[in-house]
Amino acid sequence: MEHTNRTRIPRHAAGENPDKRAAIIEGAAQVFLQAGFDAASVNDICAAAGVSKSTLYVYFSGKEDLFETLVEEKRELLFQGLHDSLRGPAPLAARLGAFARAMAHIVCSDEVIGAQRIVIGVAERRPDIGIRYYEAGAEKGHAVLLGALHEEIAAGSLQIPDPALAAYQFVELAAAGHWRRRLFGQAAKAPPPEEIAATAESAVTVFLAAYGKNI
Secondary structure, three states, rough: OOOOOOOOOOOOOOOHHHHHHHHHHHHHHHHHHHHHHHHEEEEEEEHOOOOOHHHHHOOOOOOOHHHHHHHHHHHHHHHOOHHHOOOOOOOOHHHHHHHHHHHHHHHHOOHHHHHHHHHHHHOOHHHHHHHHHHOOHHHHHHHHHHHHHHHHHHOEEEEEOOHHHHHHHHHHHOOOOOOOHOOOOOOOOOOOOOHHHHHHHHHHHHHHHHHOOOO
């Protein structure tokens, strides 16, 4: 009897093929960015992903589920290292500067700007999508910074009457002059690293002038 040594191709159960799931997400990203949330259709997403509609529904319950999954996965990639930027033995000014640079890079990126435009376009009709997007994004970044500010207040490095407000202020300073220009299309590309760094340095100077103590 003749035996053949053929490599067996692994078979995935329905909804468990990571390559197919990734293809659907990437196809959805193309369609959402080109057409927006309302105009994007499941058929268009399936065509971009190279899958059937029945296959898409094995992985995702619908367009809303797919959009939120897409945003969450992209956000997690962008937010890697944001928390770590505030840790370590470096002086407070250096850590705040690292956070400001990381935050500005995130909020001015093509991925985040595209997602924000989509959410803004649908938020009036579907406020639940806007709320979930905010809570998982901007609110998450605010919480990371707020926790660090509370630690510095306890250590005596900062004196801040309203830490929550101060955290919002610093995030705004980090992307001052960049984020809104990107959001409304006045700036077609993300600012270069040297501009982000200069803005971050200014943000730290202003912030510590207002709240710094024994720095």
